Amino acid sequence: MSDFARLVDFLTIVPENNTFSSETLILAGNSIPELILATGRFCQKESSIKRVVFVGGIGHGTQRLLANCQQRFPELFKQEWINFSEAEIMRELFLTICSRKLELLLEKKSTNTGENARFSFELFRSDAPKSFWLVQDPLLQMRSHYTFSKEWHLPLAAIQPLFFERPILIDFQTQPHFKNAKMDSWWQPDYFLSLVIGEIRRLNDDSFGYGPKGANFIPHVEVPETVLASYHRCHKQLVDDVRG
Template identity: 35%
Template sequence: MSDFNTYLKAQNDIDAVNAISAFLALNDMPQADSASVDLVIHAGNAILETAHAACEAAREANCHLLFSGGIGHSTTLLVETVRSENLLPEIYLKDRSEAEIFGTLASEVWSFPKEKLVLETRSTNCGENASFTKLLLSELGLEPCSTILFQDPAMQLRTFVTFQKVWQEASCATVFYSCPTFVPRLEIRDGIVTYAEELPSRLWSPERFLSLIMGEIPRLRDDENGYGPCGRGFIPHVEIPSEIETAYQHVHGLLKNHEKAKNRALA
């Protein structure tokens, strides 16, 4: 496995990555006590801290916690992380969905009440996270007015606008808040490019992180290849600032000769 120094050689390279990362990790949480919350939703990923933060948010709000995620591209990484930390017996990991694994972690490890857990176990992508969650809540007769969304910080913005679109199309008045557990940031320590010291452990490999953030910008674009209304129509229009496009082009140039860290294909 390569390290970040394989791809990033100068401070302006790091600055470009950090700019993209901060843009994607959308945080629009209101001021404390300014809004009540009646549901917390966590969309499946492989970062344990995001699920733990969702548990704490739901516990504080005394509301339901919904884990959304079937068996997808992050499931193997999630299982490896849980296994390496020896958090759950193997019986809770084999052939289990991301929602089931996180639900078990929530109840058995983080002491979240089982009666307030809701599991959506079929979705395999961001769009299905939103649409299958909406369907499940309708089946259960739950109509949240105010919901906090947790996701892998690199996918936080796209998850937020995807959920908004699905609920708007269903003429539902739910207000969503986007809450990245942390904002990924790189820095140089002792001559080595690495994650900032204050960030959680067990984060993405360099290749996966760079692939994730570089795959998000093309998806967010509102053009014939993107997910916006002028493309696939999966999300509403998202305004991508010119400085983020500039940062994207800069990092794209750094990665174009590195097969492992090239853009994720649109899917």
């Protein structure tokens, strides 16, 4: 397994819970329209879901989402979206697929994962759900899972990450290449590098990370030595961190 494949494999570990069910799904801001449309398909057929929360304000990632929508789904793109928050853009895409009557909530101010979790929790005040599905960029899903667990005061098992399809990296030379070639366009090479390498740095519990030994944004995460070794070998390829 290549170093980058090992990092992606670690970041996209999916906790299995075949009996999980919840009335609530949270869709966190991301730049992958295919993921948003897949969420719409899931909610259309999953009758147990009664509420969908779209989370995300306007930030650096918003332009990536807009560009991806315009390039890959021009038939769905609307010009007025250029003034929308990520939550509003995601809702528009979602509604092109899902026609079921659902409670739709929007959180339009958050600009990072911590705010995604905290501000979405504040939408509910004292009546927050005790469990929910969580959809996020697969490369950000692990840290998002830990972050939402901490901010919502819920055990990890109460939050079920939802990938629809796990990305399996075949190789990375000048750009990522996945087992499902349709995913090759999901992340531009510089953004892919920033996400994969940046997420390992944030998850590793040392003075540079987001765990208790660092910024204390998330609980302790055990990153295997083999993953850290791959991270250190890959780190030199990140010349310019472009993530927002």
